[in-house]
Amino acid sequence: MPLLKVEGITKEFFLSSGFLRFVFGNPEKLRAVDHVDFTLDKGGSFGLAGESGCGKTTTGKLVMKLHEPTEGRIMFNDRDITNLAGKELKSYRKKVQMIFQDPYESLNPRLSAFGTIKEGLDALGIAQTKKEKRENVLRALEQVNLDPDDYKDKLPFELSGGECQRLMIGSAIVLNPELIVADEPVSMLDVSIRASILDLIEDVLTPELNLTRLYISHDLSVLKHVVDNVAIMYLGRVVEVGKAVEVLSKPLHPYTKALTSAVPVPDPNYQHEELQIKGSISTTGGERDRCIFEPRCPEAVEVCKRRLPELVDVSKSTENEREVGHQVACHLVGEES
């Protein structure tokens, strides 16, 4: 059953501020997220990947309701959450929690570990009595492998990076959420402890709390090891989506191909394929008259300059031999080929 269903979600930002220009002129717009769809099943995990500026974090924030979408809707447990307010919004906040990229910056330096976790309980009015709150906090600390006796009174500066991130996870799970949005959860951490944080979320907390996870990361090799399905984003649009293992090892979209072949491989004898991609990432106002990747695409043909390709399921075309649900937005892949 899908827990989260994102349907045609779009977010535009105004680039030029100024009231008069807003009222009279045609303000310049940046389309950060452009008609993104995906579904996330209960208990499943999904990854949003792409370079910086591709709109993956904005998508995460839309799901968190930290931004209002310009278009489209987000269904959570079959309810449209785009227009929630007041009490209903508060109850949505309990069910969806975020883990941020930089644990050092995200923690209040003057709150102890205990206080950090308790803050969420206070704010959302979970657990009424003091005793109940205390029990909840201590349980959360234990769940993230921070021994309450040692850690409950510690301040963030006394913790290592890994411990800070565990604390952040603790303050997310204490509210007993259904969905966790993890925005680059390990990119600020040392390589040797990354696996332990990912294992904590995936192998310990997920079965225990029946979590559904939405990961946002630029690190494809990390995503490949944690998520079931992955969507590759470019300039606000999803260009390829499917099973993570399949998308990342047998990519079809030229952009995914470039991205996966550029990932450094920890093997001195590995020979990279020549990277064909040209230029660098630009911005878009949401034009529909050509493929967004066409200016950089090494394989572009005439049709790419005329029409924006839609996502097409490629499992039906026999030559590709991809699993059901693998979709690619490219004129060269799919029905035409």
Added chain:
Amino acid sequence: MLSITDLYVRYEDGENIVRAVNDVSFKIDQGENLGIIGESGCGKTTMAKSILRLLPSSGKITGGRMDFITQTGEECNLMKMPKKKFNRKIRWNEISYIPQSAMNSLNPVYTVGDQITEVLREKRESGLTRKEMRRRIEELFSLVGLDPKRIDSYPHQLSGGMKQRSLIAMALALDPSLIVADEPTTALDVIVQFQILKKISELGEQLGCSMIIITHDAASVAETCDNVAIMYAGMIMEYDISENIFSAPRHPYSKGLINSIPNIKLAEQKMVSIPGSPPSLRKEIQGCPFQPRCEESEAICKEELPASTNTGEDSFYRCHVVAKRSSSG
């Protein structure tokens, strides 16, 4: 070309002493790339800064020597050299530095061209005219793959990758024989990172200059470096050619580190992390610094700091257990 022996660096702040670099020795030859891999706080940046005398005033080199052979064949001891002479002869001319986070290393109120001109002008002996300088910068820009039109751009007009390239151009301005690059690709996107790493290895071959690349990203070292040093708690734990480090690491820490790197080319791979966290360098460490996190540790590891065991002319590791195992079998 550069050889560092028994280097010790510590930061002193009143009573607090941080032993950031302990007993580090390595050498680097002409045209060779050395990668120094380590986690945050292991002393890798301190070590780089001590080569270039960029340590803050609390940082002191407390022991060791650094010998350097200039392009003209002059042998000199970098640590004994007076400051003025170092600035005039070595900095930029012989050894240049690409600092961490290219994004914030350029002056926002000058164009990139001006900033490179500054380097060229500082070294008056080159005696270039304005036009010649401009031509030189154009040459440098095309060398690092930047459009020469970008010379008159301000840093905010450039993307992250372009800023990084212009810093590399600046480092190359006076044909140094050694470039020390601190996390050259950390803040960049994969595609740009790939292009920069490729450029770095190409330039090394093309210009014959050596490089020390300092990073926590072992995978990018595997792509560019001939030799690798694994650093932990201010010490080099293992030093070898990169093929050996990545295919058959000897030290338990190197093994753990290599196992924790995800490889996108492998279908099934279990990422393994090393339990615990690195020791604080504020306290004197008894025995092997890795011992509390090491699965193979024995009684002796708590007592005694392991000495380096040589495995080849230029390769060594520091581990009691591995040394014992290899000498008995």
